[in-house]
Amino acid sequence: MYITLILLGVIMATIIWWLLRQTLSVQPWVSQTVDDEVSGASIDANKKTVGLITFLAVAASVFALFISAYTIRMEEPDWRPLTEPTLLWANTIVLILASIVYHWTRNAAIKGNDARVKPGLTIAGALTVLFLIGQVVAWQELRAIGAYAANNPANGFFYLLTAVHGLHMLGGLWVWARSTMKVWTGAGADSVRLSIELCTVYWHFLLLVWIVLFGMLLST
Amino acid sequence: MAYVSFADRDHEQEHHDPDTFITKYVYSQDHKVIAIQYGGLAIFIGLVGMLLSSMFRLQLGFPETFDFINPENYYQFVSTHGMIMVVYLLTALFLGGFGNYLIPLQVGSRDMVFPFMNMLSVWVYALSVLILIASFFVPGGATGAGWTLYPPQSISPGTPGTDLGIVLMLVSLAVFIVAFTMGGLNYVTTVLQARCKGMTLMRMPLSVWGIFMATILGLLAFPALLVSAIMLLLDKLIGTSFFMPAMMAAGEVTEYGGGSPVLFQHLFWFFGHPEVYIVALPAFGIVSDLLSVHARKNIFGYRMMVWAILAIGGLSFIVWAHHMYVSGMNPYFGFFFATTTLIIAVPTALKVYNWVLTLWQGNIHLRTPMLFAIGFIFTFTHGGLTGLFLGNVTLDLPLSDTYFVVAHFHMVMGVSPVLVVFGAIYHWYPKMTGRMYNETLGKWHFWLTFLGTYSLYLPMHYIGFLGVPRRYYAMGNTDFMPESAVTLNASMTISALIIAATQVIFLYNIFVSLKKGEIADGNPWKATSLEWLTPDTPPKHGNWGHELPVVHRWAYDYAVPGAEDDYTPQTVPASEVSVGRDHGIDH
Numbered sequence: 081m082y083i084t085l086i087l088l089g090v091i092m093a094t095i096i097w098w099l100l101r102q103t104l105s106v107q108p109w110v111s112q113t114v115d116d117e118v119s120g121a122s123i124d125a126n127k128k129t130v131g132l133i134t135f136l137a138v139a140a141s142v143f144a145l146f147i148s149a150y151t152i153r154m155e156e157p158d159w160r161p162l163t164e165p166t167l168l169w170a171n172t173i174v175l176i177l178a179s180i181v182y183h184w185t186r187n188a189a190i191k192g193n194d195a196r197v198k199p200g201l202t203i204a205g206a207l208t209v210l211f212l213i214g215q216v217v218a219w220q221e222l223r224a225i226g227a228y229a230a231n232n233p234a235n236g237f238f239y240l241l242t243a244v245h246g247l248h249m250l251g252g253l254w255v256w257a258r259s260t261m262k263v264w265t266g267a268g269a270d271s272v273r274l275s276i277e278l279c280t281v282y283w284h285f286l287l288l289v290w291i292v293l294f295g296m297l298l299s300t
Numbered sequence: 301m302a303y304v305s306f307a308d309r310d311h312e313q314e315h316h317d318p319d320t321f322i323t324k325y326v327y328s329q330d331h332k333v334i335a336i337q338y339g340g341l342a343i344f345i346g347l348v349g350m351l352l353s354s355m356f357r358l359q360l361g362f363p364e365t366f367d368f369i370n371p372e373n374y375y376q377f378v379s380t381h382g383m384i385m386v387v388y389l390l391t392a393l394f395l396g397g398f399g400n401y402l403i404p405l406q407v408g409s410r411d412m413v414f415p416f417m418n419m420l421s422v423w424v425y426a427l428s429v430l431i432l433i434a435s436f437f438v439p440g441g442a443t444g445a446g447w448t449l450y451p452p453q454s455i456s457p458g459t460p461g462t463d464l465g466i467v468l469m470l471v472s473l474a475v476f477i478v479a480f481t482m483g484g485l486n487y488v489t490t491v492l493q494a495r496c497k498g499m500t501l502m503r504m505p506l507s508v509w510g511i512f513m514a515t516i517l518g519l520l521a522f523p524a525l526l527v528s529a530i531m532l533l534l535d536k537l538i539g540t541s542f543f544m545p546a547m548m549a550a551g552e553v554t555e556y557g558g559g560s561p562v563l564f565q566h567l568f569w570f571f572g573h574p575e576v577y578i579v580a581l582p583a584f585g586i587v588s589d590l591l592s593v594h595a596r597k598n599i600f601g602y603r604m605m606v607w608a609i610l611a612i613g614g615l616s617f618i619v620w621a622h623h624m625y626v627s628g629m630n631p632y633f634g635f636f637f638a639t640t641t642l643i644i645a646v647p648t649a650l651k652v653y654n655w656v657l658t659l660w661q662g663n664i665h666l667r668t669p670m671l672f673a674i675g676f677i678f679t680f681t682h683g684g685l686t687g688l689f690l691g692n693v694t695l696d697l698p699l700s701d702t703y704f705v706v707a708h709f710h711m712v713m714g715v716s717p718v719l720v721v722f723g724a725i726y727h728w729y730p731k732m733t734g735r736m737y738n739e740t741l742g743k744w745h746f747w748l749t750f751l752g753t754y755s756l757y758l759p760m761h762y763i764g765f766l767g768v769p770r771r772y773y774a775m776g777n778t779d780f781m782p783e784s785a786v787t788l789n790a791s792m793t794i795s796a797l798i799i800a801a802t803q804v805i806f807l808y809n810i811f812v813s814l815k816k817g818e819i820a821d822g823n824p825w826k827a828t829s830l831e832w833l834t835p836d837t838p839p840k841h842g843n844w845g846h847e848l849p850v851v852h853r854w855a856y857d858y859a860v861p862g863a864e865d866d867y868t869p870q871t872v873p874a875s876e877v878s879v880g881r882d883h884g885i886d887h
Binding site: 081084085088089091092093095096099100102103106107108109111115116117118120121122123125127130131134135137138141142145146149152153156157158159229230233236237240244 | 413414481484485486488489492493494495496497498499500501502503516519520523524526527530531534538539540541542555557558559560563566567570598602603606607610613614617618850851852853854856857873874877
């Protein structure tokens with residue numbers, strides 16, 4: 081559980097440190113007229129951004145717990161390491177490209193460059209779909225050599241972790257599909273700018289998660 | 301700059317006044333309607349949980365009397381009772397119910413920041429409740445593995461409900477977690493980003509602080525339950541061995557091998573212990589507000605109360621293995637977790653002192669909500685103290701899995717939060733419905749519930765000390781159980797049935813008062829916080845009419861020395877009150 085503890089420790093410490101800083105010097109029972117002018121938000125960001133960051137903390141917690149479970153289960157004597165399909169390297173490169181293209185599209189959207197947003201979004205989504213197809217093909221390769229989930233916990237974890245990561249990717253694609261539809265039906269970059277910005281953060285996050293997972297799978 | 305100044309952000313909010321019955325009461329995006337949907341559903345399933353407990357109490361008090369309770373049923377009742385009460389009643393009611401109702405009203409927002417997701421949350425929650433109920437009606441019935449669902453027991457033949465029952469239970473939990481996450485993102489973001497002008501974090505009522513921190517805990521801890529549920533589901537359905545060891549079941553060697561049941565326990569309690577505080581922190585917050593309002597005094601040590609909430613939230617993640625002292629751990633781990641468990645008692649005790657000091661020299665009005673709040677101080681102190689026994693490894697070993705444990709956690713996280721729930725419902729009833737409840741019935745409800753729970757759980761500590769194990773269908777004839785313990789069991793069952801029957805008074809009161817109660821004033825308790833200052837009672841869609849409120853002070857200006865009224869609402873500017881409580885120093 082150390083990995084989870086470290087991650088949650090960092091998250092909780094950040095939250096509590098931040099909250100403490102807001103509260104340490106305040107004496108709310110004294111009427112302070114300067115506070116009267118304070119309004120609205122604690123963080124200088126859109127509410128959707130705050131919502132997304134909160135969700136990323138939840139998703140990070142899920143993946144950290146899976147990784148903890150993986151490392152604990154690995155210590156049992158029946159663990160037989162799995163040889164990951166080489167295809168995963170190609171998938172990783174595709175996902176990195178998807179992230180880069182999304183970032184490029186985000187920059188275009190911020191600058192209001194409509195001409196770049198449309199192809200950018202489309203390519204980023206297509207690369208992501210390609211990544212997911214690649215993952216399914218990797219599953220098929222494993223099944224072809226008889227590496228089923230029930231044979232060994234290492235196999236089970238491989239299917240489980242890739243599936244959970246893929247589901248998160250699919251959730252992202254759903255948001256992607258909505259903004260892509262908008263752009264293709266003639267909406268300007270401005271109307272999807274926030275959606276693209278947030279998706280970029282989400283794509284980077286899932287890329288990071290994938291690299292951590294892939295590294296862990298390779299090294300064990 | 302600690303805070304970011306925005307111009308009036310009111311225009312950012314979208315207002316679509318719902319016009320049809322369906323959009324107003326069924327697919328509503330109004331946080332108040334969602335709160336009542338969440339609350340109503342949670343109370344409904346909670347009543348089911350209570351009925352289940354009455355059934356197995358009948359068996360425990362009068363064994364060999366009732367033919368309709370066989371061992372399978374008994375285990376199904378116990379398991380589902382536990383799961384319903386902890387997750388589907390208390391978590392949903394405090395965060396989905398009170399969180400939804402109180403957060404926007406108390407921080408001065410028109411609604412939650414993501415209303416559509418909020419609506420999805422309640423409907424997905426309803427789905428999870430439906431799946432849970434369905435598990436009783438599938439072949440083999442609901443799971444009987446205990447609410448902790450420990451493998452290998454929970455998915456091995458011989459346990460009730462190992463076919464579909466356990467599958468539906470796990471699916472229902474996963475669905476619940478999705479619902480909770482959608483709600484939780486709303487609660488956190490609303491508290492952070494949608495407060496009205498002048499509402500600094502430290503001017504928020506403690507109810508909001510409690511719910512806010514509990515939501516953060518929930519968002520980070522429920523994933524552990526999700527992970528363990530998914531992995532257990534895979535063990536059950538496709539035959540992986542994440543948790544399942546090599547074993548024989550029903551005389552045959554199973555296909556499983558090598559899994560680690562203790563891993564499940566770690567994951568489960570990594571969720572399970574924060575869960576205690578997910579239920580307790582909102583109760584702490586709400587009870588602070590009830591005590592302050594009805595004692596006409598500012599809460600004692602507001603800042604300490606906030607810091608205690610933060611400290612408890614942080615520490616709650618590093619005490620989980622105190623549920624596992626008997627599961628086999630490195631002895632140094634036991635030492636570590638015993639120490640953290642005792643440390644978390646410090647901020648908790650600090651809160652209890654502050655509640656008592658709030659009452660000290662207050663102008664106490666013993667109305668129904670106040671009775672429940674004071675009752676909570678008793679039951680919570682009581683349950684908290686027995687927790688110190690169980691937190692110590694050496695004392696836990698003999699007491700583990702006896703009725704002492706059952707008595708402890710029912711006092712501390714069963715009775716105590718439920719008393720707060722009742723107090724809170726009575727307290728906010730006038731605001732939610734526009735009518736007053738019946739005070740006499742409310743007091744009857746309190747005294748019967750409060751004394752009833754004591755007569756149920758005090759003797760339970762005693763039979764726990766005798767060593768009577770929990771979860772047994774029937775004890776039969778044993779040497780260590782004297783006749784008196786058997787009689788006690790019967791008396792506890794009678795108390796349990798009385799408590800269950802008492803809740804009819806509660807239901808009668810809240811339903812009949814809807815029509816027949818006195819018309820409530822907008823602020824019947826003369827309270828200071830924003831929810832009492834809405835232009836309409838009950839508040840309309842959008843809460844605040846044309847103008848958002850502006851806050852000029854904290855929520856606890858009761859009986860300020862020299863002020864004209866004994867309370868100063870949060871919206872009153874400093875210039876309108878000549879005398880203030882500046883450091884308690886007279887100017």
